[in-house]
Amino acid sequence: xxxxxxxxxxxxxxxxxxxxxxxxxxxxxxxxxxxxxxxxxxxxxxxxxxxxxxxxxxxxxxxxxxxxxxxxxxxxxxxxxxxxxxxxxxxxxxxxxxxxxxxxxxxxxxxxxxxxx
Amino acid sequence: xxxxxxxxxxxxxxxxxxxxxxxxxxxxxxxxxxxxxxxxxxxxxxxxxxxxxxxxxxxxxxxxxxxxxxxxxxxxxxxxxxxxxxxxxxxxxxxxxxxxxxxxxxxxxxxxxxx
Numbered sequence: 662x663x664x665x666x667x668x669x670x671x672x673x674x675x676x677x678x679x680x681x682x683x684x685x686x687x688x689x690x691x692x693x694x695x696x697x698x699x700x701x702x703x704x705x706x707x708x709x710x711x712x713x714x715x716x717x718x719x720x721x722x723x724x725x726x727x728x729x730x731x732x733x734x735x736x737x738x739x740x741x742x743x744x745x746x747x748x749x750x751x752x753x754x755x756x757x758x759x760x761x762x763x764x765x766x767x768x769x770x771x772x773x774x775x776x777x778x
Numbered sequence: 779x780x781x782x783x784x785x786x787x788x789x790x791x792x793x794x795x796x797x798x799x800x801x802x803x804x805x806x807x808x809x810x811x812x813x814x815x816x817x818x819x820x821x822x823x824x825x826x827x828x829x830x831x832x833x834x835x836x837x838x839x840x841x842x843x844x845x846x847x848x849x850x851x852x853x854x855x856x857x858x859x860x861x862x863x864x865x866x867x868x869x870x871x872x873x874x875x876x877x878x879x880x881x882x883x884x885x886x887x888x889x890x891x892x893x
Contacts, residue, residue, distance in 0.1 A: 706880060
């Protein structure tokens, strides 16, 4: 499979459940990102990993816990979520973060549609 | 904090009509600008980007965008839309201050093209 894949594509969970979202990239990139896409709100950057180190954590509640075991895989562990956490969670990848004044294009996965009951 | 505004949330056009989607950002320094498109059921994908040079950039599928620095704008245009352009369009900004690759997105514009 090519590009960025995400599993599952749809997830329904209760507030007391623990689940994980998985992202895999087949592009040889070494930076990965989690975004949250809620209805009528801008896409929000949640976490950034570069060379398997977390380099960005945008004040995300601790009930979301990312994990990047290697440059091709990214997980988002979920526990005791709230109904307002229902959203589309997008993963993206790029070449590793460059220094100031440069940018590497991000490629997005199809997302996981999460519903918290 | 920087922000990106897309003024049109829903746009409905007939085939062959011209399209212009507005995008404004609030940051006075150097930026990279992007338009992404999300077709129904598909991944978010890059439509076009501006880094430097000619402020009129051309992207895929006949789309273009013009960077007007004085207006902090990066509007998306297409002279004649097709039914297949029905999608959601997102404007995004990357601010070039330390640790690039941090995109700030607008809320998106849902475009529906009718036959």
